[in-house]
Amino acid sequence: MKRTLATLAVAVAPLVLLAAPADAHRHDHGRPATYLLTGDDGGSKFEGIGADERRGVFYVSEVTGGEIHRGTADRAQTTEWLPGDGADGRFTARGITTDAAGRVYVAGGPNGIGTGRPDLWVYSARGELLAALRAPGENVFLNDVAIGPDGAAYFTNSNAPEVYRVALRHGDWGVTRWADATATIEQRPGFNLGGIVVTADRSALVVAQGNAGLLWRFDLRTRAVTPVATGGAALTDADGLVRQGSRLTVVRNFARMLATLRLTADGRSARLVSQVATDPGRVLTTAKELRGRVLFVDSKFDEAVASGPYEVVTDPLAR
Incomplete structure (x- = not known):
C-alpha cells in the first residue's frame, strides 16, 4: 500500500527505533538500510539473527544448509562466517545470539531429530567451536535463544513446552532441560x-507461542510458568521478540505484521500499542537491535525455491 508522510508518521510513532525510510542510506551516519546475504545457487532461506553491540557485528543463520553469516553495522555486504552442509554436524540453523564475551550460540531446529547430530553449538567470537551439544530428549526443535542475567543461554523448544539452559561450568559446556511447562502450556499443531x-x-523470560498467539512468562528463580496478560492482543504467527525498555515488538511472520506492546518490567502483563503491516513481499522472522537500529531478517519462507536478493532490512513496513 502507499503511505503518505502523514500516515507514516502516525503508523510508526510507537516504533521510533524500528523503522527507517527505505532511501535512508544518507540519513543514518552512512549506514546501509539493507544488508545483503550471500545465498546458495540452489536457493537459501534465513531465520535467526544475533547482534553483538560491543563489536558492532551481527550474525544471521541459514535454514538451508546451516551456514552462519556475519555482517557489520556500517557495511552493506555480509560474508559467510561459518560453513554449513555438515560442518560441525550442522545442516540447518535457526535462532542465534551472542553473550557479553562475544560468544555465538546457535539453535539447530530439527538438526538432531532422528539423526543423533547436535541440537546446538557455541562458538567463540573468532569462530572457534567451543561446544556442539545434544539436548535431552529425542524430538527437540530448538528455535530461539536469549542470554539470561546469569550469563547462561536459554533455548526454546518448538516441539514441546520446554526451555533448555546452556552454560559453562568447571570448564565444560552442558545443556539441561531447565523448565518443563507441559502441565501449563497446551502443545498445539505447528x-x-x-x-x-x-x-x-x-x-x-518472556516466550512467544506462535501458533496460539500467546506470550508466556518463565520465572528465572522459581521456574514457574504463567501467561502474560495481553488483553487478547492478536499475536498469532508470533516469531521473533525484541524488547527495548518497556517496548516489546512481536514479529508476526506469515501474518506480516509487527505488534508493539508495553510490557511491564516483570513481564506479567503487556498492553497493545499498535499493529503495523510489514512489507507484503517479505516474510520477516525475527529481529535484533544493533547500534540504535533494529535489523529484520527476510526469510524467503514464502518461496518454494528461494531466489535473491537475500536481505536483512531496517525498514520492515509495507509500502
Whole structure:
C-alpha cells in the first residue's frame, strides 16, 4: 500500500527505533538500510539473527544448509562466517545470539531429530567451536535463544513446552532441560514456543507461542510458568521478540505484521500499542537491535525455491 508522510508518521510513532525510510542510506551516519546475504545457487532461506553491540557485528543463520553469516553495522555486504552442509554436524540453523564475551550460540531446529547430530553449538567470537551439544530428549526443535542475567543461554523448544539452559561450568559446556511447562502450556499443531527475551527487571523470560498467539512468562528463580496478560492482543504467527525498555515488538511472520506492546518490567502483563503491516513481499522472522537500529531478517519462507536478493532490512513496513 502507499503511505503518505502523514500516515507514516502516525503508523510508526510507537516504533521510533524500528523503522527507517527505505532511501535512508544518507540519513543514518552512512549506514546501509539493507544488508545483503550471500545465498546458495540452489536457493537459501534465513531465520535467526544475533547482534553483538560491543563489536558492532551481527550474525544471521541459514535454514538451508546451516551456514552462519556475519555482517557489520556500517557495511552493506555480509560474508559467510561459518560453513554449513555438515560442518560441525550442522545442516540447518535457526535462532542465534551472542553473550557479553562475544560468544555465538546457535539453535539447530530439527538438526538432531532422528539423526543423533547436535541440537546446538557455541562458538567463540573468532569462530572457534567451543561446544556442539545434544539436548535431552529425542524430538527437540530448538528455535530461539536469549542470554539470561546469569550469563547462561536459554533455548526454546518448538516441539514441546520446554526451555533448555546452556552454560559453562568447571570448564565444560552442558545443556539441561531447565523448565518443563507441559502441565501449563497446551502443545498445539505447528510451531509452538519460539521467540524469547529477558524482562527489564531480569526476573523472567518472556516466550512467544506462535501458533496460539500467546506470550508466556518463565520465572528465572522459581521456574514457574504463567501467561502474560495481553488483553487478547492478536499475536498469532508470533516469531521473533525484541524488547527495548518497556517496548516489546512481536514479529508476526506469515501474518506480516509487527505488534508493539508495553510490557511491564516483570513481564506479567503487556498492553497493545499498535499493529503495523510489514512489507507484503517479505516474510520477516525475527529481529535484533544493533547500534540504535533494529535489523529484520527476510526469510524467503514464502518461496518454494528461494531466489535473491537475500536481505536483512531496517525498514520492515509495507509500502
